[in-house]
Amino acid sequence: MVQDEPNDNDNVYKMEGFQFIINKEAEKDVSYLEIDYTNDWSGEEFIVTAGF
16 A cells, blocks of 8 residues: 555545545456454554455
C-alpha cells in the first residue's frame, strides 16, 4: 500500500477513521476487497485480499 492523493480516476471510501483510494478502472475488476491489520509476534502488517 502507498500513501496517495485522490484524483478524478479514483473512488474514495472513508471507514473507521481511514481513507481508502481505489482506482475506478481497477475497482471494476474486483468483486470484493478486504483489508486486515495484524499485530503479533512476527510484527505489524496490513493484509489485503481481493476477489476477482
